[in-house]
Amino acid sequence: MEEPKRLAIRKDVLRDLYLLSGNRCAFPECTRSILNGSGNLVGQVCHIEAAMPGGERFNPNQTNEDRRAFSNLMLLCYDHHIETNNVNKYTVEILREMKRSHEKKFSDAAEKLFESTVSDMTLLQEFEYCSNLNSINKVLEWGNTESELLEVVPLFNSLLDKRLRKLTPNTRSIFSVMVARSEGSEINLNEIRDVTGSSQSEMVNAVAMLERYGLITEPEENEYLIPVTYFQEYDMWDMWYEIKKYSEQSSISLKNIIEDMQFSLFD
The missing domain is CATH 1.10.10 (Arc Repressor Mutant, subunit A)
Structure with missing residues (x-):
């Protein structure tokens, strides 16, 4: 088992997280932005299962790469990041479903837009x-x-x-x-x-x-x-x-x- 080490999140993962966030906190019904009007990050990149021992929901069976993978990360505003530190209320399963539901909402919207722009191409x-x-x-x-x-x-x-x-x-x-x-x-x-x-x-x-x-x-x-x-x-x-x-x-x-x-x- 490798020694836990906090690795920097890859740029392509950060890009995909933002694209599927709709620039909104993933917490249900939260409308706070992740990037403000000046392009500054005002939200937070959060681990579902912690990056290091002692963190919330740390999983010793994960690899360091698993911990920084897209599937283990979500974007939250500061207040909801603090709230989800309650590990009894916000389990790994609950946070994964929160992430999935939020990203599916925006991926569906992007897919519909994409389909509408290529509909003539598919017919041809x-x-x-x-x-x-x-x-x-x-x-x-x-x-x-x-x-x-x-x-x-x-x-x-x-x-x-x-x-x-x-x-x-x-x-x-x-x-x-x-x-x-x-x-x-x-x-x-x-x-x-x-x-x-x-x-x-x-x-x-x-x-x-x-x-x-x-x-x-x-x-x-x-x-x-x-x-x-x-x-x-x-x-x-x-x-x-x-x-x-x-x-x-x-x-x-x-x-x-x-x-x-x-x-x-x-x-």
Whole structure:
């Protein structure tokens, strides 16, 4: 176990905290600003689980990096920072929910604004429907007849129309990596963020959009984990697992299928 050491908070974490704060204290119904009109920090960056032993809610099992991570920090005004020092009333779980609710409110607003600015762009994105599914049927050895495949074609094209085409290109790119790395029982969002080079705010927005269009379920209590079962669709037939297998066995990239929306590659 490493020796506890207070590390400086990274600039990218501070930026994401502020962007998702709406420039407001995260305490419910508090309207105090974090930055004043002159751009000076008048709020406080607060640890949910303390940075050092003796601090409120200190967790000896955390690493020093965990303690300065985005997930362990929130922005509060001075008065509410003092109030939340009452560890009996303000437990780790309560503060995490306070942070989640506050940031979700402002991330949803940002997402709606972002969607409205790119709505024309999403309509102009190129895509191709599938028409017979002969290739995926052969590669995965489904053994379906031509008439059986034609019954499945609308399901695939509905997945394209009602879900993938609603996403921004960046969100499809993140989802493509999620599908590619979907092994075991869960997916680590920190890992997805790192390998895609996404900021915390970009991940928050992408997860919100993927939830909205039914491509993932809401993350559980640990905000960094999502059950792999979120890929299951259509009477529990795991289409995304099948699509991933097809990509691996046919050498057709998930980028072409998911990001470029070329469903004709299944034919």
